[in-house]
Amino acid sequence: MTDILKKEMNLSASVLSYLFIAFGFMFFIPGYPILCGVFFVTLGIFQSFQNAREANDIVFSALLPIAKRDVVKGKFLFSCFIELCSFVLMAVAVMLRMTVFSEAAVYRDNALMNANLFALGMALLIFGLFNVIFIGGFFKTAYKFGKPFVLYIIAAFLTIGIGEALHHFPGLEMLNAFGFEHIVLQLGSFGTGALCYVIMTLFSYRRACEHFEMIDL
Amino acid sequence: MSIVTVRDLVKEYPAFRLNSVSFSLEAGRISGFIGRNGAGKTTTIKSMLNLVHPDSGEIYFFDKPLSEYETEIKKRIGYSTGTVNWYPRKKIRDIAEVVKCFYDTWDEEAYRRYLAMFRLDEDKTPLELSEGMKVKCNLLLALSHKAEILILDEPTSGLDPFSRDELLELFIELKKTGVAIFFSTHIISDIEKCADDIIYISGGKIIAAMPKADFANRFSINGENLEQTFLRLERGVQND
Numbered sequence: 001m002t003d004i005l006k007k008e009m010n011l012s013a014s015v016l017s018y019l020f021i022a023f024g025f026m027f028f029i030p031g032y033p034i035l036c037g038v039f040f041v042t043l044g045i046f047q048s049f050q051n052a053r054e055a056n057d058i059v060f061s062a063l064l065p066i067a068k069r070d071v072v073k074g075k076f077l078f079s080c081f082i083e084l085c086s087f088v089l090m091a092v093a094v095m096l097r098m099t100v101f102s103e104a105a106v107y108r109d110n111a112l113m114n115a116n117l118f119a120l121g122m123a124l125l126i127f128g129l130f131n132v133i134f135i136g137g138f139f140k141t142a143y144k145f146g147k148p149f150v151l152y153i154i155a156a157f158l159t160i161g162i163g164e165a166l167h168h169f170p171g172l173e174m175l176n177a178f179g180f181e182h183i184v185l186q187l188g189s190f191g192t193g194a195l196c197y198v199i200m201t202l203f204s205y206r207r208a209c210e211h212f213e214m215i216d217l
Numbered sequence: 218m219s220i221v222t223v224r225d226l227v228k229e230y231p232a233f234r235l236n237s238v239s240f241s242l243e244a245g246r247i248s249g250f251i252g253r254n255g256a257g258k259t260t261t262i263k264s265m266l267n268l269v270h271p272d273s274g275e276i277y278f279f280d281k282p283l284s285e286y287e288t289e290i291k292k293r294i295g296y297s298t299g300t301v302n303w304y305p306r307k308k309i310r311d312i313a314e315v316v317k318c319f320y321d322t323w324d325e326e327a328y329r330r331y332l333a334m335f336r337l338d339e340d341k342t343p344l345e346l347s348e349g350m351k352v353k354c355n356l357l358l359a360l361s362h363k364a365e366i367l368i369l370d371e372p373t374s375g376l377d378p379f380s381r382d383e384l385l386e387l388f389i390e391l392k393k394t395g396v397a398i399f400f401s402t403h404i405i406s407d408i409e410k411c412a413d414d415i416i417y418i419s420g421g422k423i424i425a426a427m428p429k430a431d432f433a434n435r436f437s438i439n440g441e442n443l444e445q446t447f448l449r450l451e452r453g454v455q456n457d
Contacts, residue, residue, distance in 0.1 A: 003315075007315045007319075010311060011311070011312065055304040055305060055307075056304075057304070060303045060304070065289075066288055066291075067287060216263075216270055217263070
């Protein structure tokens, strides 16, 4: 497992994938749709897929003494690694905004969604969408990534829009909780996002393995 | 003793059919796989590497089916292509660093030896190499993990006559150590120089798979050389 991840990180990855991890810090920006930071992180991962295709990485990997499903596993491991690195930055930002900055006027007077545990759950949901729609779509051919990426963009921005708008609907205001307000709801929404991420990623990985096994390279 | 057996391999494409391809390869022998462009050489080689899924047929390496023992088998084979360019902007050193992790049989001394023999600079990227040097770069990786069989898709294409000669001499040295070499080519003089066996494919069908001497006895007429024989056979096949 570590060998294929090492290959992904040293040979296949674009440096942008690593740099774009820093977009996780967008959770600090006031008056900005913070979930766009999640999209930018996935845009960085997309650059690695582009890089890999130009370098004939998939065929190279398939020729290594590993099972074909390990080629798929490498891509998922790398993507999850980048996603979780940026998630850590987002989580740090959320923790600080829930504690030290919970009363900061610049965050309180904000029409857009607050960076709380619900936002972290939404971030994981968007990462899950990337893993299902883009990575899963890519492995239907192991070559074409334009259509899966466009579909992912649509799904991601719809999700961002819904996430940003939900707390404006009557009865859903508590989704924009500050600090530790409505903590059970916050934890519940975060847990749901995390569960969605795990289920979507595992589902996509299995489907991608099945598809990749059938492809002629 | 056969270390590779390909039996009744069939792969159907809309405009091409690999038709019941069968042959075997033996340890310590060099087999030249010859055929014109589009004859089915690459499809056969890709099937042997599990990159292409045959519609039917069996492939065994070391008496083990490829479909069940893919990982184990791939550790014991080396592959190189003369045309594909891996990671064009990565240094050879970095590519080798990663590749060696996958082979517990990686031989650092052999790697250094071939690096010097091929006059490759580890700090160069494939993008900076000529076509011939790219072939050598691929061969370097294939030769550095003590492969028992080398499957080489047009390894001599793009090489200058001196490098080609060097490479063919290397094949002869390797076969003395028991390595089986299977290489596709359309350069008939390569086969004349070093092949022990000829596997001739035309229109997706194996026309002959036999020792070179037997091939000449069976197919060559009136003192023809191999090139003349192949040209005549190919025209005959095309006219059928």
